[in-house]
Amino acid sequence: xxxxxxxxxxxxxxxxxxxxxxxxxxxxxxxxxxxxxxxxxxxxxxxxxxxxxxxxxxxxxxxxxxxxxxxxxxxxxxxxxxxxxxxxxxxxxxxxxxxxxxxxxxxxxxxxxxxxxxxxxxxxxxxxxxxxxxxxxxxxxxxxxxxxxxxxxxxxxxxxxxxxxxxxxxxxxxxxxxxxxxxxxxxxxxxxxxxxxxxxxxxxxxxxxxxxxxxxxxxxxxxxxxxxxxxxxxxxxxxxxxxxxxxxxxxxxxxxxxxxxxxxxxxxxxxxxxxxxxxxxxxxxxxxxxxxxxxxxxxxxxxxxxxxxx
Amino acid sequence: xxxxxxxxxxxxxxxxxxxxxxxxxxxxxxxxxxxxxxxxxxxxxxxxxxxxxxxxxxxxxxxxxxxxxxxxxxxxxxxxxxxxxxxxxxxxxxxxxxxxxxxxxxxxxxxxxxxxxxxxxxxxxxxxxxxxxxxxxxxxxxxxxxxxxxxxxxxxxxxxxxxxxxxxxxxxxxxxxxxxxxxxxxxxxxxxxxxxxxxxxxxxxxxxxxxxxxxxxxxxxxxxxxxxxxxxxxxxxxxxxxxxxxxxxxxxxxxxxxxxxxxxxxxxxxxxxxxxxxxxxxxxxxxxxxxxxxxxxxxxxxxxxxxxxx
Numbered sequence: 001x002x003x004x005x006x007x008x009x010x011x012x013x014x015x016x017x018x019x020x021x022x023x024x025x026x027x028x029x030x031x032x033x034x035x036x037x038x039x040x041x042x043x044x045x046x047x048x049x050x051x052x053x054x055x056x057x058x059x060x061x062x063x064x065x066x067x068x069x070x071x072x073x074x075x076x077x078x079x080x081x082x083x084x085x086x087x088x089x090x091x092x093x094x095x096x097x098x099x100x101x102x103x104x105x106x107x108x109x110x111x112x113x114x115x116x117x118x119x120x121x122x123x124x125x126x127x128x129x130x131x132x133x134x135x136x137x138x139x140x141x142x143x144x145x146x147x148x149x150x151x152x153x154x155x156x157x158x159x160x161x162x163x164x165x166x167x168x169x170x171x172x173x174x175x176x177x178x179x180x181x182x183x184x185x186x187x188x189x190x191x192x193x194x195x196x197x198x199x200x201x202x203x204x205x206x207x208x209x210x211x212x213x214x215x216x217x218x219x220x221x222x223x224x225x226x227x228x229x230x231x232x233x234x235x236x237x238x239x240x241x242x243x244x245x246x247x248x249x250x251x252x253x254x255x256x257x258x259x260x261x262x263x264x265x266x267x268x269x270x271x272x273x274x275x276x277x278x279x280x281x282x283x284x285x286x287x288x289x290x291x292x293x294x295x296x297x298x299x300x301x302x303x304x305x306x307x308x309x310x
Numbered sequence: 311x312x313x314x315x316x317x318x319x320x321x322x323x324x325x326x327x328x329x330x331x332x333x334x335x336x337x338x339x340x341x342x343x344x345x346x347x348x349x350x351x352x353x354x355x356x357x358x359x360x361x362x363x364x365x366x367x368x369x370x371x372x373x374x375x376x377x378x379x380x381x382x383x384x385x386x387x388x389x390x391x392x393x394x395x396x397x398x399x400x401x402x403x404x405x406x407x408x409x410x411x412x413x414x415x416x417x418x419x420x421x422x423x424x425x426x427x428x429x430x431x432x433x434x435x436x437x438x439x440x441x442x443x444x445x446x447x448x449x450x451x452x453x454x455x456x457x458x459x460x461x462x463x464x465x466x467x468x469x470x471x472x473x474x475x476x477x478x479x480x481x482x483x484x485x486x487x488x489x490x491x492x493x494x495x496x497x498x499x500x501x502x503x504x505x506x507x508x509x510x511x512x513x514x515x516x517x518x519x520x521x522x523x524x525x526x527x528x529x530x531x532x533x534x535x536x537x538x539x540x541x542x543x544x545x546x547x548x549x550x551x552x553x554x555x556x557x558x559x560x561x562x563x564x565x566x567x568x569x570x571x572x573x574x575x576x577x578x579x580x581x582x583x584x585x586x587x588x589x590x591x592x593x594x595x596x597x598x599x600x601x602x603x604x605x606x607x608x609x610x611x612x613x614x615x616x617x618x619x620x
Contacts, residue, residue, distance in 0.1 A: 123436045
């Protein structure tokens with residue numbers, strides 16, 4: 001096991017993650033002008049890297065950012081981060097930042113900026129603390145609403161998380177693990193870093209609007225097909241969660257995670273749901289089988305080539 | 311004139327602003343979990359520092375941040391930034407960031423974080439480029455909407471600016487200087503760093519909802535009283551701007567700035583408005599007279615004391 005806290009690629013160089021930083025005058029900080037994606041590495045292999053990269057480029061395009069390096073080199077840098085950190089279990093982040101531009105904060109022209117790439121690998125982490133991954137999480141429907149797509153397109157993975165953080169405080173104050181945010185119209189959207197699902201009338205249901213379309217959410221649609229369970233994106237209200245037979249969340253940070261309480265109501269009999277368990281087991285079994293996996297080692301360029309192109 | 315690009319107080323130390331940065335694993339970056347304020351210094355004196363500090367602490371309180379230093383010391387640090395940079399004309403920023411906390415990104419508890427203070431002074435800048443400050447700006451009503459208070463309370467000055475940046479791109483593409491964003495309900499809110507005003511039927515009108523209540527906006531209310539002009543916060547639509555006799559913006563970054571075009575429509579006769587000019591002249595005349603001003607020099611502690619307490 002490595003003791004590394006992570007390796008970053010930042011300002012064109014690899015470095016210990018503790019040394020990687022963003023200048024305070026960079027719009028990536030003072031305008032949160034940056035998009036990102038996060039890919040898991042388990043047993044030394046990326047999961048659904050193609051899907052994550054496709055979504056990353058869609059996020060970039062939406063806010064008119066252009067990654068400054070070709071795709072193959074970005075993937076290689078991401079692999080290098082995990083490899084150099086010695087991680088076989090990791091979450092690897094890739095970011096595209098606006099970069100600085102002439103004229104500065106007020107009347108500078110962001111169209112002239114040279115966009116920058118940051119990547120980093122950190123040890124694998126889960127969306128709730130380890131014991132709750134099995135015993136089930138407690139979700140809290142926050143009063144603070146999720147910013148609507150008309151203002152901040154949530155299909156674009158971004159760091160404008162003030163709404164998520166306010167909701168997180170509400171959840172913690174209530175003794176819950178994580179918040180779920182409603183849209184300004186009152187429909188369930190998502191939580192910080194995860195999508196939410198219910199099992200009702202023999203169907204798996206998840207919201208479809210004003211949210212990040214998680215790669216694990218996509219994976220759950222695949223898994224439902226595998227086990228012959230109908231799955232559908234549809235509008236859900238807070239009470240649909242409270243009254244569901246089962247509730248679970250999907251996240252790269254842990255896969256399919258049972259939820260046993262929503263607000264003050266236990267879900268079902270208060271234990272993790274049976275279908276949730278089947279989906280979670282299948283998720284990890286298929287990953288162990290190499291489903292949609294690409295070994296980190298396959299993406300490493302020779303050190304010299306990497307150094308020359310960096 | 312100093313050649314300094316600015317001085318920052320960051321991680322407990324003063325430094326050239328180019329060296330000040332935020333770690334990429336800090337929630338201030340990857341969750342935009344930070345609030346700020348910005349105070350002008352002209353002729354060596356802060357303007358309305360008390361108002362800015364009051365708003366800064368209100369922003370902090372709203373997102374449950376607690377500045378780690380007493381008010382007098384924060385003001386002294388802000389003064390030191392301008393003083394050490396040699397600026398008599400400056401904009402001084404003060405930020406409170408969440409700081410890092412145990413457990414990290416997914417299930418860490420932000421309530422346990424030790425919040426941090428950052429301050430920095432940069433050369434004074436204006437909201438539009440210098441010639442337009444006199445000849446008048448061209449505003450563009452963006453399609454991208456401002457995030458609603460229910461999600462992100464805009465009275466809390468923050469860096470969640472993805473909506474502002476998208477709107478800025480729209481404005482630049484249209485050949486305009488700055489965007490104005492509508493609320494999701496279709497009412498005028500604000501632009502990036504400024505409030506917007508119209509003169510109609512002998513009254514000065516400005517929106518009142520879903521926006522930052524600018525200190526210069528407050529100042530304009532005062533100035534209107536001085537010249538016997540009724541001023542009111544009210545709902546405005548895009549066409550109210552297009553059809554107004556005069557339009558202007560208010561911002562710490564330049565005071566009262568005429569607007570001569572909104573979308574494709576010239577305002578009035580296409581020249582800066584007469585009332586706008588009166589308000590702008592009065593703004594600068596009163597500032598030159600020392601109105602609401604506190605000399606930077608009055609807030610500097612002896613170097614030794616500062617060093618000891620840093």
